[in-house]
Amino acid sequence: xxxxxxxxxxxxxxxxxxxxxxxxxxxxxxxxxxxxxxxxxxxxxxxxxxxxxxxxxxxxxxxxxxxxxxxxxxxxxxxxxxxxxxxxxxxxxxxxxxxxxxxxxxxxxxxxxxxxxxxxxxxxxxxxxxxxxxxxxxxxxxxxxxxxxxxxxxxxxxxxxxxxxxxxxxxxxxxxxxxxxxxxxxxxxxxxxxxxxxxxxxxxxxxxxxxxxxxxxxxxxxxxxxxxxxxxxxxxxxxxxxxxxxxxxxxxxxxxxxxxxxxxxxxxxxxxxxxxxxxxxxxxxxxxxxxxxxxxxxxxxxxxxxxxxxx
Amino acid sequence: xxxxxxxxxxxxxxxxxxxxxxxxxxxxxxxxxxxxxxxxxxxxxxxxxxxxxxxxxxxxxxxxxxxxxxxxxxxxxxxxxxxxxxxxxxxxxxxxxxxxxxxxxxxxxxxxxxxxxxxxxxxxxxxxxxxxxxxxxxxxxxxxxxxxxxxxxxxxxxxxxxxxxxxxxxxxxxxxxxxxxxxxxxxxxxxxxxxxxxxxxxxxxxxxxxxxxxxxxxxxxxxxxxxxxxxxxxxxxxxxxxxxxxxxxxxx
Amino acid sequence: xxxxxxxxxxxxxxxxxxxxxxxxxxxxxxxxxxxxxxxxxxxxxxxxxxxxxxxxxxxxxxxxxxxxxxxxxxxxxxxxxxxxxxxxxxxxxxxxxxxxxxxxxxxxxxxxxxxxxxxxxxxxxxxxxxxxxxxxxxxxxxxxxxxxxxxxxxxxxxxxxxxxxxxxxxxxxxxxxxxxxxxxxxxxxxxxxxxxxxxxxxxxxxxxxxxxxxxxxxxxxxxxxxxxxxxxxxxxxxxxxxxxxxxxxxxxxxxxxxxxxxxxxxxxxxxxxxxxxxxxxxxxxxxxx
Numbered sequence: 070x071x072x073x074x075x076x077x078x079x080x081x082x083x084x085x086x087x088x089x090x091x092x093x094x095x096x097x098x099x100x101x102x103x104x105x106x107x108x109x110x111x112x113x114x115x116x117x118x119x120x121x122x123x124x125x126x127x128x129x130x131x132x133x134x135x136x137x138x139x140x141x142x143x144x145x146x147x148x149x150x151x152x153x154x155x156x157x158x159x160x161x162x163x164x165x166x167x168x169x170x171x172x173x174x175x176x177x178x179x180x181x182x183x184x185x186x187x188x189x190x191x192x193x194x195x196x197x198x199x200x201x202x203x204x205x206x207x208x209x210x211x212x213x214x215x216x217x218x219x220x221x222x223x224x225x226x227x228x229x230x231x232x233x234x235x236x237x238x239x240x241x242x243x244x245x246x247x248x249x250x251x252x253x254x255x256x257x258x259x260x261x262x263x264x265x266x267x268x269x270x271x272x273x274x275x276x277x278x279x280x281x282x283x284x285x286x287x288x289x290x291x292x293x294x295x296x297x298x299x300x301x302x303x304x305x306x307x308x309x310x311x312x313x314x315x316x317x318x319x320x321x322x323x324x325x326x327x328x329x330x331x332x333x334x335x336x337x338x339x340x341x342x343x344x345x346x347x348x349x350x351x352x353x354x355x356x357x358x359x360x361x362x363x364x365x366x367x368x369x370x371x372x373x374x375x376x377x378x379x380x
Numbered sequence: 381x382x383x384x385x386x387x388x389x390x391x392x393x394x395x396x397x398x399x400x401x402x403x404x405x406x407x408x409x410x411x412x413x414x415x416x417x418x419x420x421x422x423x424x425x426x427x428x429x430x431x432x433x434x435x436x437x438x439x440x441x442x443x444x445x446x447x448x449x450x451x452x453x454x455x456x457x458x459x460x461x462x463x464x465x466x467x468x469x470x471x472x473x474x475x476x477x478x479x480x481x482x483x484x485x486x487x488x489x490x491x492x493x494x495x496x497x498x499x500x501x502x503x504x505x506x507x508x509x510x511x512x513x514x515x516x517x518x519x520x521x522x523x524x525x526x527x528x529x530x531x532x533x534x535x536x537x538x539x540x541x542x543x544x545x546x547x548x549x550x551x552x553x554x555x556x557x558x559x560x561x562x563x564x565x566x567x568x569x570x571x572x573x574x575x576x577x578x579x580x581x582x583x584x585x586x587x588x589x590x591x592x593x594x595x596x597x598x599x600x601x602x603x604x605x606x607x608x609x610x611x612x613x614x615x616x617x618x619x620x621x622x623x624x625x626x627x628x629x630x631x632x
Numbered sequence: 633x634x635x636x637x638x639x640x641x642x643x644x645x646x647x648x649x650x651x652x653x654x655x656x657x658x659x660x661x662x663x664x665x666x667x668x669x670x671x672x673x674x675x676x677x678x679x680x681x682x683x684x685x686x687x688x689x690x691x692x693x694x695x696x697x698x699x700x701x702x703x704x705x706x707x708x709x710x711x712x713x714x715x716x717x718x719x720x721x722x723x724x725x726x727x728x729x730x731x732x733x734x735x736x737x738x739x740x741x742x743x744x745x746x747x748x749x750x751x752x753x754x755x756x757x758x759x760x761x762x763x764x765x766x767x768x769x770x771x772x773x774x775x776x777x778x779x780x781x782x783x784x785x786x787x788x789x790x791x792x793x794x795x796x797x798x799x800x801x802x803x804x805x806x807x808x809x810x811x812x813x814x815x816x817x818x819x820x821x822x823x824x825x826x827x828x829x830x831x832x833x834x835x836x837x838x839x840x841x842x843x844x845x846x847x848x849x850x851x852x853x854x855x856x857x858x859x860x861x862x863x864x865x866x867x868x869x870x871x872x873x874x875x876x877x878x879x880x881x882x883x884x885x886x887x888x889x890x891x892x893x894x895x896x897x898x899x900x901x902x903x904x905x906x907x908x909x910x911x912x913x914x915x916x917x918x919x920x921x
Contacts, residue, residue: 123724125731170906177668177723178866181858182906188855189899196892251489251503258481261470265536268430268468269485270456270543279491309851313731320728352739359732360714363725 079328083234087227095339097226098298103338104230104237105295110318110330111244112287117316118324119248120280121260122171123180125312126187129167130285132307133160133190134292136201139302142210149215149224149297156293157286163190164285168278175263184309191307206303210296233294240287244327247283256280288315313359321362323369332370381444383408383579384429384547389438391424398424401438402605404598406547406581411573413590414583416600422583423465425600426549429581430462431455442547459546463536465555465583471525475516475535478524479507482542506542513576514538514568530561534568541572548572550582554589562586566593591615636888639768644884645877646773646842649780652876653835654853655860656784657828659872662861664800664824666723667715670730672832672857673850674737679703679833680840680849681745684752692755696779700833707829711822719821734851742847749846752837776838783834784873787827791869800824856883859902865915874913 082089086100109131116122137159138152145151171182194201201207212229214221224232247253255276258266263273296302305311314337322333340358344351382405390401399421406412414422428435431452439448442458450458470478483506489495495503511517514534519527524535533553540548553569554562570593572578584590590597590611597614599606607617614620654676661669669675683699690698710733718726758772791797799815800823811817839849856879864875879898887894905912 117724123727125727170903173910177662177666177727178862180723180727181668181862181866182902185855185858185862185899185902189896189903192895192899196896198892247493250493251484251495252491252493254477254481254484255490257473257477258470261472262468264464265468265470265539266481266485268452268456268462269482269539270453271485271490272453276490309855310735313728313735316724317728317732320724350739350743353736356732356735356739359728359735363729363732364714364717367721367725 076328079331080238083237086234087230097230099338099342101226101230101233101298102295103335104233105291105298106315106318106338107331107334108233108237108240108294109288109291110315110322110334111240111327112284112291113315114284114319114324114330115244115247115256115287116280116284117319118329119253119260120256120277122277122280123176123316124171124183124281124284125180125309125316126183126185127284127288127315128309128311129187129190129307130160130164130288131292131295131311131315132194132302132304133163134289134294135296135302135306136194136207136292137289138293138296139207139210140200142213143207147213149213152210152297153290153293156296157290160289160292161282161286164289165278165282167285168281172274172277172281184312187307187309187312191304191309194304194307201302201304204304206301206305207296208301211300212297229298233298236290236294240290241327243287248327252279314355317359317362320369321358321366323371326369326371329369329371381408382406383410383443384581385441386429387439387441389428389435389440391421391428391433392436398603399428399435400602400604402600404605404608406579408579409573409577410579411569411593411595412579412581413594413597414581414600415585415587415590415597416606419602420600421603422600423551424603426462426551426581426583430460430549456543459544460549461540461543461545461547462549463533463540463551463553465551467529467532467536469524469532469536469539472523474521474523475511475527475538476507476520478535478539479510479520479542482539483507483510486542486544510538510541513541513572528561530557530564533557533561533565537565537568537572545578548578548580550580552583552585554584554586562589569593637885640884640888641881642768642773642884643887644881646776646880647884648877648880649776650835650839650842650853650876651856651860651880652784652873653780653831653838654857655864655872655876656787656869657831657835658854658857659861659866659869660800660824660831661828663867663869665711665715665821666719667726668723668730668858669825669828670727670854671710671733671737672730672828673852673854674734674741675703675707675829675850676832676836676839676853677741677845677847677850678706678737678836680752680836680845681741682833683837684745684750684840684845687753692758696834696837699837700830703833703836704826704829708822708826711825715825716818716821738847738850745845745847747847749844751844752840754841758841772841776842779834779838783831787831788869796820796823856880856898859898861912862902863905863912865912868912868914871912871914 087097090097090100113124113127116124134156137156141152141155167186171179174182195204212224214223255271259273259276267273292306295306318333318337319330321336322331323329341355344354384406386402386404388401388403391399414425416422427433429440431450434449439446441447442460447455470481480503483503484490486506487503511520514537516534516538519531524532554565557565566589569580569582573580594611596608596610598608599614599620601623606623607614607620654672658669658672661667679700682702683695686698687695714729715726718729754772758775759770762769762771791801799820839853857876859879860875861872863879864871879901882901883894883898886897
């Protein structure tokens with residue numbers, strides 16, 4: 070019964086972040102960003118860790134979520150829920166459309182194609198100046214007040230943190246439910262042995278497509294929240310470096326664990342924030358995190374046992 | 381009437397004629413062994429029947445319906461299930477999880493993110509049934525990758541049973557097994573055939589097993605059909621002795 | 633209009649040559665080492681910057697050989713100490729590792745040589761147009777075409793006729809057989825990695841002469857090289873070259889007709905190829921999967 074206890078402790082700590090983080094020299098937006106990355110990485114991990122699809126292009130869906138939310142606020146209506154929905158749907162639909170082009174490919178080939186499609190969205194964002202603001206990114210929107218029971222409630226850093234925390238909890242619940250359902254069992258079976266699954270009469274490609282689409286939806290949801298956090302959507306939100314970061318977050322935390330991406334995201338965001346405050350060369354150090362994670366923590370900080378069993 | 385019927389089926393890979401045109405018929409309820417030296421075309425034959433790749437010529441029919449260019453997953457739905465020479469299971473999962481995936485696939489639940497309590501009970505009942513049939517009940521919560529080779533093979537057959545096969549194709553079911561494991565597997569195969577009435581086609585190198593349990597034997601050599609008949613007929617067939625059994629004895 | 637199209641197509645051909653050289657090296661490494669070398673682009677940039685530094689001392693032509701060799705030295709160290717431990721492991725790990733390496737190398741290039749772009753000095757006689765009517769055909773561009781033709785021709789000949797080349801190709805097809813034949817697979821892989829890096833370094837210098845130097849030149853050229861491999865077909869070296877030239881020319885033409893889509897068109901071509909011919913133009917089915 071140690072696991073539920075540990076989970077309870079994590080949730081309590083997360084609920085209390087605005088109280089203890091400033092005491093430790095942090096700021097609430099940092100925790101919000103960590104949660105947003107945790108959402109995106111958890112979504113990716115459904116594909117990466119559980120289905121075995123090595124997507125290196127998930128920033129594309131994150132970025133589309135960010136642009137979708139921003140564009141909705143600017144051009145459609147000043148509504149926060151609508152913006153989040155618009156971003157999620159935009160990125161999710163892109164995932165549904167790209168899925169069939171990659172689902173038949175495996176291993177390295179899958180990675181290459183997902184990277185390349187990620188770049189496609191990147192260049193669309195950079196070049197479609199009139200709509201996206203080009204290289205400078207999309208600006209001119211901010212968190213508008215939310216209507217709750219007839220009151221306009223402004224979401225400051227703390228309130229926004231709790232909104233993101235609620236979304237994170239929801240996403241974790243969805244992932245948890247998927248993993249205990251036939252759908253999730255099918256994902257794991259694809260990772261373990263697609264041939265066996267095919268000869269049980271299961272359409273393996275369709276299973277991968279569904280995993281791809283769900284993970285794109287979740288990444289896009291995170292992207293939409295990120296745009297609302299920073300008040301801006303940038304081409305970097307779609308870039309290959311962010312895609313790689315999501316993967317390394319999953320690896321660092323542990324790809325075979327539901328909490329792995331969260332742990333990886335927390336470490337990654339804190340390290341990034343600290344490094345960029347002390348050195349110009351923070352990119353080198355992030356790169357170093359990649360290399361060290363691969364060489365020394367290939368199974369992640371959480372969840373050794375099952376992976377070992379398969380070797 | 382025959383359950384499985386191959387007419388003039390052949391397969392070539394580029395310049396290699398892996399299987400020369402051959403015809404074959406398997407009756408319902410039969411336990412049929414396919415034997416032959418390495419490279420005789422046994423696995424190619426299995427791959428053709430299970431839809432791994434289509435034949436270069438000829439037709440295959442199952443229960444009276446043509447299945448020549450049907451995909452593996454569609455064949456599975458019609459009741460043709462196979463195992464592989466190299467054991468194909470979900471290694472890092474437990475036996476229970478292996479059976480559960482198989483049961484959910486059999487019930488067509490694979491894309492359901494949520495199932496009712498009743499459906500879940502149905503899945504669990506199926507898992508129990510598979511555990512019962514494969515006699516792996518006590519080992520249900522072991523990780524398959526940590527089990528013996530023989531047990532892994534049994535798990536694989538157990539998984540195959542989830543689809544209630546009408547025709548079960550077993551590719552070297554006892555390969556690499558010790559004596560005790562082999563006799564377990566042999567009993568298992570016989571039980572499935574006699575008690576469950578499943579038609580079984582198996583490739584095997586161990587002649588003691590072949591002549592011990594098979595109703596009929598098909599001998600392939602060099603991609604062609606050499607002989608077919610009962611155990612007694614095959615062991616008395618001079619061509620078989622010459623081309624296969626004699627060669628094996630000489631080699632030994 | 634016609635002149636503009638010819639001019640643009642030729643521009644695209646030159647860019648396509650850079651893609652092709654990059655894709656060829658990536659393809660070699662992908663085939664025998666089983667690794668997507670994401671740092672390939674930064675090795676390319678490194679080659680260019682090294683040439684930039686040594687050119688004043690040794691001259692353009694010598695830098696064309698020396699700088700890639702220096703990049704190869706670093707490449708071999710990386711192969712030996714970082715990539716070799718990952719052979720046979722999930723491709724995820726080598727990809728992540730080279731990802732990190734690319735970040736570090738790009739950052740170091742920025743630190744050493746500065747983050748603003750710089751021109752790469754070419755000998756004056758290479759920079760003048762050869763004729764008035766074909767103003768876009770400078771001596772340098774001719775040199776780029778000739779060198780690339782020579783190098784790729786030489787490489788294909790070497791792969792066909794030399795012992796190491798035959799082994800690299802055989803290793804591509806079946807690693808187990810080749811190691812059972814008593815070939816030291818580690819040496820073979822290191823040599824192959826070195827050849828790939830040499831091609832990247834060379835592509836870097838040639839590209840620098842045309843496009844100038846910038847720390848991010850690597851990451852902007854490596855993505856199209858991935859696409860070149862996918863379009864040409866994974867597992868086919870010839871396909872990678874062909875894929876590079878096709879997307880280069882397509883991008884060049886688009887730059888003239890509809891400039892905003894000049895990058896996107898590359899990915900659109902990839903999407904079309906994936907739909908109509910998933911294994912790529914010259915690719916084999918099921919390789920590396």
